[in-house]
Amino acid sequence: xxxxxxxxxxxxxxxxxxxxxxxxxxxxxxxxxxxxxxxxxxxxxxxxxxxxxxxxxxxxxxxxxxxxxxxxxxxxxxxxxxxxxxxxxxxxxxxxxxxxxxxxxxxxxxxxxxxxxxxxxxxxxxxxxxxxxxxxxxxxxxxxxxxxxxxxxxxxxxxxxxxxxxxxxxxxxxxxxxxxxxxxxxxxxxxxxxxxxxxxxxxxxxxxxxxxxxxxxxxxxxxxxxxxxxxxxxxxxxxxxxxxxxxxxxxxxxxxxxxx
Amino acid sequence: xxxxxxxxxxxxxxxxxxxxxxxxxxxxxxxxxxxxxxxxxxxxxxxxxxxxxxxxxxxxxxxxxxxxxxxxxxxxxxxxxxxxxxxxxxxxxxxxxxxxxxxxxxxxxxxxxxxxxxxxxxxxxxxxxxxxxxxxxxxxxxxxxxxxxxxxxxxxxxxxxxxxxxxxxxxxxxxxxxxxxxxxxxxxxxxxxxxxxxxxxxxxxxxxxxxxxxxxxxxxxxxxxxxxxxxxxxxxxxxxxxxxxxxxxxxxxxxxxxxxxxxxxxxxxxxxxxxxxxxxxxxxxxxxxxxxxxxxxxxx
Numbered sequence: 001x002x003x004x005x006x007x008x009x010x011x012x013x014x015x016x017x018x019x020x021x022x023x024x025x026x027x028x029x030x031x032x033x034x035x036x037x038x039x040x041x042x043x044x045x046x047x048x049x050x051x052x053x054x055x056x057x058x059x060x061x062x063x064x065x066x067x068x069x070x071x072x073x074x075x076x077x078x079x080x081x082x083x084x085x086x087x088x089x090x091x092x093x094x095x096x097x098x099x100x101x102x103x104x105x106x107x108x109x110x111x112x113x114x115x116x117x118x119x120x121x122x123x124x125x126x127x128x129x130x131x132x133x134x135x136x137x138x139x140x141x142x143x144x145x146x147x148x149x150x151x152x153x154x155x156x157x158x159x160x161x162x163x164x165x166x167x168x169x170x171x172x173x174x175x176x177x178x179x180x181x182x183x184x185x186x187x188x189x190x191x192x193x194x195x196x197x198x199x200x201x202x203x204x205x206x207x208x209x210x211x212x213x214x215x216x217x218x219x220x221x222x223x224x225x226x227x228x229x230x231x232x233x234x235x236x237x238x239x240x241x242x243x244x245x246x247x248x249x250x251x252x253x254x255x256x257x258x259x260x
Numbered sequence: 261x262x263x264x265x266x267x268x269x270x271x272x273x274x275x276x277x278x279x280x281x282x283x284x285x286x287x288x289x290x291x292x293x294x295x296x297x298x299x300x301x302x303x304x305x306x307x308x309x310x311x312x313x314x315x316x317x318x319x320x321x322x323x324x325x326x327x328x329x330x331x332x333x334x335x336x337x338x339x340x341x342x343x344x345x346x347x348x349x350x351x352x353x354x355x356x357x358x359x360x361x362x363x364x365x366x367x368x369x370x371x372x373x374x375x376x377x378x379x380x381x382x383x384x385x386x387x388x389x390x391x392x393x394x395x396x397x398x399x400x401x402x403x404x405x406x407x408x409x410x411x412x413x414x415x416x417x418x419x420x421x422x423x424x425x426x427x428x429x430x431x432x433x434x435x436x437x438x439x440x441x442x443x444x445x446x447x448x449x450x451x452x453x454x455x456x457x458x459x460x461x462x463x464x465x466x467x468x469x470x471x472x473x474x475x476x477x478x479x480x481x482x483x484x485x486x487x488x489x490x491x492x493x494x495x496x497x498x499x500x501x502x503x504x505x506x507x508x509x510x511x512x513x514x515x516x517x518x519x520x521x522x523x524x525x526x527x528x529x530x531x532x533x534x535x536x537x538x539x540x541x542x543x544x545x546x547x548x549x550x551x552x553x554x555x556x557x558x559x560x
Contacts, residue, residue, distance in 0.1 A: 104478070112476030125275075136476065
C-alpha cells in the first residue's frame with residue numbers, strides 16, 4: 001500500500017449499466033465532483049472538534065471505503081456529508097453547491113439525492129419493511145405504482161420478499177439491516193453514504209449487499225462506505241480513505257498499491 | 261371511534277395516531293364542535309325570533325284621560341281615531357270599549373232605586389285607543405302626543421312594553437350576538453388546541469422528523485402530514501360532535517316547558533350547521549399546517 005495525498009488520486013468510473021432489481025439507471029459523467037471538503041472542522045455544541053482540517057474530494061462515480069477505528073470520526077464525517085450537521089469551519093460543497101448558502105428547500109432537494117445507511121439503522125417502527133423502503137421515493141413524489149415497481153423487487157432480491165408487510169420490531173436484526181440498505185439504495189441515489197452497512201450480516205448476506213453497492217456504483221452512484229473492518233478493503237480492490245482521531249490519515253488506491 | 265377507528269384514517273410517515281395528544285385530538289374536536297353547533301343553533305333561533313318580532317306590528321295604547329271630571333265623548337274619541345288612522349306608518353287605530361277593558365261603569369245597587377235605571381255612570385271613565393304601527397315604521401311619540409293633545413286635552417300614546425317583555429324572555433339581538441360569539445370562540449379554541457398539539461407532536465416525534473428531513477422531506481411535506489392528521493381527526497370528531505348536537509337540540513325541543521326557550525331550526529339552519537364540522541376540520545388543518553411550518557422553520 002502506498003500512502004498518498006488523497007486528492008491526487010481519482011478512480012476511473014465504469015458506467016456500464018447492469019440490471020439491478022428495483023434500481024433506476026443513474027449515469028454521472030466521470031470527473032464531476034460530488035462532494036468537496038476544504039479544511040473542514042466539526043464539533044458538537046461547545047465540545048471539542050471531532051473532525052479537523054479535513055480536505056477531501058469525492059468524484060462522481062467513485063467508490064471509497066472510509067476506514068478507521070471506533071471514535072475516529074467516520075459517522076461524524078458521514079453526518080456532515082448528509083447535511084445532518086454544519087461544519088464549524090471550512091467549506092463543504094455538495095453537487096457543486098456551497099452548503100452554507102443553501103436555502104431550506106435546496107437543502108431538502110440535495111438530501112433527496114443522497115442515500116444513507118445509518119449506523120443505528122433508524123427504521124420507523126410503525127411502518128412495514130415495504131413502507132420504510134418506499135419512504136424515500138414517497139418523499140421524492142413518486143406515484144404509488146412507480147414505488148411498488150421498485151420496492152418489492154429490490155426487497156425480494158435481498159431475500160425479504162416474505163417480510164414486506166412486517167414491521168422492524170418483527171424482523172431479525174440482519175433483516176432490519178437489509179431493509180436499511182434497501183432504503184438507502186432505492187431509486188439510485190447520486191451519493192450513497194453507508195455507515196457499517198454490513199454489520200450484523202452473515203457472509204452470504206454481506207456479499208449480496210456488497211454486490212448491490214458495487215452494481216449501484218457501476219451505474220454511476222458515488223459510494224462512501226464507512227467501516228472499521230480492515231478485512232473488507234482487502235476483499236474489494238477499491239480506494240480507501242483512512243480516518244483517525246478526526247483527521248484523514250491515509251489514502252490507498254488499489255491500482256497504485258499494486259504498482260507499489 | 262374518534263381516537264382509534266379506521267374511519268378517515270390516513271397513512272402517515274409520522275406515527276401521529278400512536279401518541280397521546282394526537283389521540284385526544286378527535287375527542288377535543290368532538291366536544292368543541294358540539295359546543296359550537298349548539299351555540300350557532302341558539303344564535304339561529306334568536307335570529308329567527310328577532311326576524312319574527314320585526315315583522316309584527318308594534319302596539320301602542322292611546323289614553324284619553326278624564327279632564328275636569330268629564331269623560332271624553334264618543335265624538336272626541338272618533339276624531340282622535342280618525343286622526344291616528346291618517347298618520348303615516350299607522351296600521352290601524354281603534355277605540356277600546358270599556359267592556360273590553362272590564363271597566364264597564366255600573367251603578368251600585370243601593371243607588372239604582374233612587375237614581376232610576378236611566379241614570380248615568382257614577383264616575384267618568386278615561387277612554388283608550390289601540391294603535392298598531394307598521395313593522396319597520398317609526399312614530400315620533402313626542403310629536404304625536406302634541407298632535408293628540410290638540411285633539412283631546414291630555415291625550416297621549418304609550419308603548420305596550422309589558423306585552424313585549426312577556427313574549428320574549430331575552431333580547432333576541434343580544435342573545436344572537438352572544439351565542440354567535442360563543443360558537444366562534446369554540447372554533448378558535450379548537451384551532452388553538454390543534455396548533456398546540458401539533459407543536460407537542462413535532463417535539464415528541466423529533467427523531468422521526470429528523471429522519472424524514474434526512475431523507476429529503478421538505479418543511480411543506482412534513483407540514484402536510486400534520487395537516488392531513490388534523491383534518492382527518494377533527495373531521496371524525498367534528499361529525500361526532502355534530503351528531504351529539506343534533507340529539508341535544510331534538511331533546512331540548514321536547515323537554516322545553518316554554519316555547520320561547522326551545523331551540524327551533526329551519527332546514528336551512530340545519531344545512532348551515534352541517535357545515536360547522538367541515539369548517540372546523542379545515543380550520544384545524546390550517547392551524548396544524550401553520551403551527552408545523554413555524555416550528556419546523558425554527559429547526560436547523
